[in-house]
Amino acid sequence: MKRKQAERQQRRQQAMRAQRRRQIVWIIAGVALLAVVVAGILISQAPKPVGEFVTVEPTTWPMADGKAMGLADAPVLIEEFADFQCPYCKQFHDNIQGRIVADYVETGKARFEFHHFIVIDGNVGGNESRRAAEASECANEQGRFWDYFSLLYANQGAEGGGSYADNRLKAFAGSLGLDQAQFDRCLDSNKYAQAVRDDEAKARGYRLRGTPSLIVNGKAVANPMDYNQVQAAIEAALAAVP
């Protein structure tokens, strides 16, 4: 009798231990699930919505005409091929382009045209250069290419670091007072993806290898970062004009 009672007692204890073990496993699983949910929420929140960015004052661009500046029939055509993520392109914009515009575009001697040449995406991954290029086309659609162009360079950050994330590109447009809904629709629909690819095809046609590249009346300038070279190329082109 006593032995049977002891066995029953033992079985009961074993069952209770097994039940407690199952409960513990469920509790641990619950905690793990909670941890996964917390991590998921954090990840879904990143990157932060827009972040801070530099704004630029809209300015007057001499004889602005879409992605070009200057007289349509100017004797010299200067074509720039650049990538908004490329640091040297920003340097070109900051130090060289203004001088070309002042010396040759405003005086009616040359027309300056901008073209996209996406190189950084291929080096660092991501598609920020391409999206920035498409965004600039969307700004161009609203007649504000050059302001947007300056704003992009003013906010250039680490390559592939999220400076030109879509939500920021949209916020840039807002800061310039563009029609936000139209801009957002334009960017979301990849409307100008082909236009950017067409520019790239043009760059390949010139056998360009890097950015920024400058073509003066069909001839590449060896070092566009050296204003003396740029000036010499433009002067040579002007001299060759009949």
Added chain:
Amino acid sequence: MEARATTDRWLYWTVAALSLLGLIVAGYLTYIKWFPAAPFCTGVGDCEAVNTSIYSEVAGIPVALLGALAYAAILIALLLEPRLPLAGEWGALFGFGVALAGVLYSAYLTYIEIAVIRKICPYCVTSAVVITLIWVLAGVRVYRKWLTES
């Protein structure tokens, strides 16, 4: 029994030390996030690029601060374990849960460093390694406390 107690003590103090280390690293990253001119960041990898990227904040809160808070929570729970019955009962599991969330989020942030920003922040990597070690050891503590109970 003596050997078991020794191992438990070792696990307890190792997790505490790692939490303190994590707290120092994440605290430092938070400091250089708020005071970007801090000098010790330069020269070692590129933590500045990482720590100033748009991925360094979640809803305006520096991720480094979140890390520091997580380490502090684990450390406080550990220190309360021998003093507070509730912490004694649930502290190990709490540490395990916080560390698991930290491991998953650190894995994501490390992926962002490698694949998106393409720059490595040594302090962030240190933190990722520390939180992973804490998670493993906290897991061992949970196993020993809850699943090897007779």
